[in-house]
Amino acid sequence: MTGSRLARLGRSAAALLPSAADYRDLGRTWRGDVVAGVTVGIVALPLALAFGVSSGAGAEAGLVTAIVAGVVAAVFGGSNVQVSGPTGAMVVVLAPIVASHGAGVLALVSVVAGLVVVAGGVLRLGRAVSYIPWPVIEGFTLGIAVIIFLQQVPAAVGAAAGDSTNAAVAAVQSLAAVEWPAVAWSLGIVVVVAAIMLVAPRLHPKLPGSIIAIIVVSVVAALVQAPVSTIGELPVGLPAPALPVGDWATVTGLAGAALTVAALAAIESLLSARVAASISDTGPYDADRELVGQGLASVAAGLFGGMPATGAIARTAVNVRSGGRTRLAAVVHALLLLVIVLVGGSVVAVIPLAALAGVLMVTATRMISVATVRTVLGSTRSDAVVFVVTAVITVSFDLIYAVLIGIAVAAFFALRALSRSSGVHREELPSPAEPGDERIALFRLEGALFFGAAERMLERVGDIRGIEVVIIRMSQLQLLDATGAQVITELITALERRGVTVLVKGIRSDHLGVATRVGVVSSLRHQNHLFDDLGLAVAHARSHVARAAAQ
Known part of the structure; x- marks a missing residue:
């Protein structure tokens, strides 16, 4: 070393x-x-x-x-x-x-x-802890407050606590034993x-x-x-x-x-x-x-x-x-x-x-902020669901499971929103139009192409018919993971197998590593089918269609 x-x-x-700096303002x-x-x-x-x-x-x-x-x-x-x-x-x-x-x-x-x-x-x-979403924290806090309050019920009524380890059930059992x-x-x-x-x-x-x-x-x-x-x-x-x-x-x-x-x-x-x-x-x-x-x-x-x-x-x-x-x-x-x-x-x-x-019952009540609950429930439907699920699981089952499940539910909604923000759009070729342009398809990928959105892109581009050249624009992609790169590789391979030439334009420098390692670049028919400029890619596609028509 x-x-x-x-x-x-x-x-x-x-x-x-500890250090002396901890007390420099003393x-x-x-x-x-x-x-x-x-x-x-x-x-x-x-x-x-x-x-x-x-x-x-x-x-x-x-x-x-x-x-x-x-x-x-x-x-x-x-x-x-x-x-x-x-x-x-x-x-x-x-x-x-x-x-x-x-x-x-x-x-x-x-x-x-x-x-x-x-x-x-x-x-x-x-x-x-910074990765724990706010609705999870608030649902967790609400659930804890409810449990603390319920745990005080036996002492509040002067009865023995119930046999159940669930606070709500034990509280009901203690009420049955009131004297x-x-x-x-x-x-x-x-x-x-x-x-x-x-x-x-x-x-x-x-x-x-x-x-x-x-x-x-x-x-x-x-x-x-x-x-x-x-x-x-x-x-x-x-x-x-x-x-x-x-x-x-x-x-x-x-x-x-x-x-x-x-x-x-x-x-x-x-x-x-x-x-x-x-x-x-x-x-x-x-x-x-x-x-x-x-x-x-x-x-x-x-x-x-x-x-x-x-x-x-x-x-x-x-x-x-x-x-x-x-x-x-x-x-x-x-x-x-x-x-x-x-x-x-x-x-x-x-x-x-x-x-x-009595002290703990008041403390538990003060832990619940009505304004915060109202804010969470009124923010978005997904945040409201995460909040309610976390609170219910906290009271009904287990605190740690509640946090983990709350994070999982929040992650599901976040990935769904990220997936919906992603898109595959077919664009018109740059003017002026030339003969044979109807045989060329230009697709722009934008947003995030990850495991939650990749399948949709595969279905959209893979369904094209009567096309000889496909240009895939990747410069607008903000996120590309291994799954997304693999789907692009599979798409290129499938299109090339059908006789469709694929050109790729604008792989960002921060995406080039994963695209190369997963096989996007190597799946192209020729290395010169990778472009940095859209005009050059379109010109190459038009020349390809023209050569095919002349044969």
Whole structure:
């Protein structure tokens, strides 16, 4: 390996690691970063608790993940303002895993998935998320919001969750198990929490509605000794780090779940980082470094008994709007949560689970933008179909399948539109007309000649009759793939076999390579049947017809 190649590899590896440049603006932004970090920490506390409980891993796992992953992702990630931790989308994936294998496997899944995400960053796969169409992203978001809301139904009615791993079915099953009067207390708490969260921002934009709501209902529930389930005692401090327990058979058995978690972590984190870059003035994000940072965050969270983490769009937006400009803000948010764990565990223990359900129900509702839904549905029919299909599959089946199928459907519509924009047009020969011109056919190919449009061109040109010379103009082609070149080769061969001479005019320089390799040029009867000028091609065709008539 040459020295220059080693130097390039060294620079590439260094770009994925933290550097002093990450904090060059800290001297003038640290006050705003601290304020933003505290603000995000207040917002993140109820969400971390709620997502931990909703996943089945427990409130402690949610807090541990927010603390450990929050610091690691902030230091190693590719965004200056991204805030990471447990998220609703990840809970949607983790809840069925916990239901099937138990909460004990989450640490192992987190470590394995984290290593996969790190590998994606090292392999420079970060920009892949840019290929996900907007309707897929919005349909995915809508589906996740619906699932999060449905997952809170059991806690909201004070009943055990159903046996089904599908959130909608489990919600219906829990409704069948409702007991009175316990349901009145749980529903009342949810209503009060939702009301406070909706009213607080209207009184003042910076009022932390979720924290206020949780404090109010927790105090009232404790004073009247309401018959509702609470979080329960949390350990003081963070657990000691330890390698997850599991043999090779366990790892292979959870491989599918870990890959799903890794894919979701990568997609959500990169989408969140992209949103953060669009709403902040802290510069672009490094997609590959972001994957490395998020992967290391999930590995670290797993070592401390937490759950996989991703970039959190809502918390990141709060960070930016509160004045966060460097990674210090995300670190402060995690440190604030750590202080709460160290000194406030007994206070957190009395929070009703229904209160957390109310927080997540409001959060899920806020994830749905009616204006965005209306825009997508009103844009084009194909985009509306992609949006609806993605959302329905997300709720009904699986998140990753939903994204893959949504991309496939979007690709189908895109290829169909590209195919329809392609054309094969027969043109009149340049004036003045000469005898024998009726024996010459001039066809112009335009747009894209690829596997989706090539067959139509073959049918159109191949059906001609009573023609001695065909001129194919290729200078207007914008796209030519191997399939298109092969169809042109087959067309030339078929016409020549029928005694029709084929002339090709204007192969673009960027198409010449594939046309030559596939056989377009070699299929011509003579090498001088390839022209750069239309006038010369027409003159050659007319001379050919004249010679044939003279014989």
